[in-house]
Amino acid sequence: MRPLIIAALSLGLGTPALADWQQTLDAARGQTVYWNAWGGDARTNAFIVWVGEQTEAKYGVKVEQVKLTDTATAVTQVISEKAAGKDSGGSVDMIWINGPNFLSMKEQGLLHGPFATDLPNARYLDLGPDAAASVDFTVPVEGYESAWRLARFVFTYDSAVVTEPPKDMAGFLDYAQANPGRVTHPDVSNFMGSTFLKQALVEFAPDKAALQAPVTEEAFAQATGFLWQWYDALRPLMWREGATFPENQSVQQQMLNDGEVDFGVSFDPASAAGAIAEGLLPDTARVFVPRDGSIGNISFVAIPYNAANREGAEVVANFLLEPATQAHQQNIEVLGSFSVLDATKLNAEEAALFANLPSSPALPRLADLGPTLLEPHASWMTKLVEAWGERYIK
The missing domain is CATH 3.40.190.10 (Periplasmic binding protein-like II)
Known part of the structure; x- marks a missing residue:
């Protein structure tokens, strides 16, 4: 990892010491977040491992990836728990989710929130009503999921x-x-x-x-x-x-x-x-x-209504929006996913994290994607x- 990114992570840039957020941090310490995420890409899996290492070191929050072949598996698990009356202590803490699965969970009242707009690092996002971070397959997010990576087919x-x-x-x-x-x-x-x-x-x-x-x-x-x-x-x-x-x-x-x-x-x-x-x-x-x-769309993470470790999940969702995290993610040697952050909301030091990332002849510019x-x-x-x-x- 580049030294500048390491420094930014160690300083915890982008995490204000808000009183209510501090309560979340305190409650999250010691929790293990079971992140249900598609497991078909080795680079993404490695990035999730790195996220867990960072959140454990900074906040005492561990991350365990539950590797899915189909996101609907996690949705079905939450539905089954609700049917069984398990309204707390659920086994799914966070889901990488989009589109029909988000719509299904939102309509059935299976999501914790709204939480995303209250994350300290949400200030780096464009959250206008028609912005990409506010709409998922035409469905208003309304704070029930948080952006983490930009996707283009x-x-x-x-x-x-x-x-x-x-x-x-x-x-x-x-x-x-x-x-x-x-x-x-x-x-x-x-x-x-x-x-x-x-x-x-x-x-x-x-x-x-x-x-x-x-x-x-x-x-x-x-x-x-x-x-x-x-x-x-x-x-x-x-x-x-x-x-x-x-x-x-x-x-x-x-x-x-x-x-x-x-x-x-x-x-x-x-x-x-x-x-x-x-x-x-x-x-x-x-x-x-x-x-x-x-x-194109944005990949989101959502927290089920009955998540056992939802404070920890909020901490992880917030960490995913750190400018240093987004820059590390955008590095093609790591993952290469374009950042979801609004560049106009970054200060000079935060913008510098993105300025000198490695390139490749096979890496298109954002403008090349039309x-x-x-x-x-x-x-x-x-x-x-x-x-x-x-x-x-x-």
Whole structure:
């Protein structure tokens, strides 16, 4: 870690000695936070280990990652505990959550809060009503989850093999027609697979504004007409003729590295640079986005209503927003995720943490990623996955 970041962490920059926050710190000391988070990315897992080391050293709060393959597993656990009358002492302290899972928990009253806007480090965020940190898949956050990393949907390819990647989702059909068996996506039951479909949905929908409202049968039929035509044509030209799919993005990345397919997918623009550094992709790997932009969102953490260690979870959520933490996270040698902080709210010393981070030819600038396309309302993803299963799973 860079010395400046170490110094900032040791000084605890961004954590005011507020009386009420001090009570939270006191209650949190000695707690172990069970952070339920997708476990399919080694760099993210390592970052969570680092977070636990830092919060234990600074605040006496340990972090244990409960590695998930599907966030819905943690949601189901909280639902089961509520049904059993376990309204305190719950086993899930914090969840990396987005979209339909957040909407489901919020609607069922399964979330602790509102807490996020009261975190001392929330002052570094843009929390305007339409800001990215205030809306999750069109659903107002209202303080029931806290931002921690910025995500953009990107494609990975080997520039030594693919000289002209597709310019849009329609272009993947053209590519597959010229190169049968070289295109695939993660299984649609996986978030990355459903995002592949959502990216196409957003591009092809005749009325994109309709995607921002809860889905209806009529709106879904109108929005997906061309999508299914495109996918019907694409599927038999995919890897293994679309009969099976890689389990997740990590498996697809390995397939790309092995030369089995020509594209990978990620919600992390720094994924290619990080994979090159780890020897998991060739030096010629690069990322691209469709010319009109790609889906983007913010990753959040939420605390269940019955969390046994919710004070500790608030401390961890607040630590994730430290400028030094965000700079460490943005370092491509660590994780490479762009910061969620509003740069205009940083002082000179805090801004300096981001100024000299390592770069890579495979790391795009934020400007290179083009427009951020809005996530559809969470109900669209649920309906899209269901409809895909009905059409293609025999």
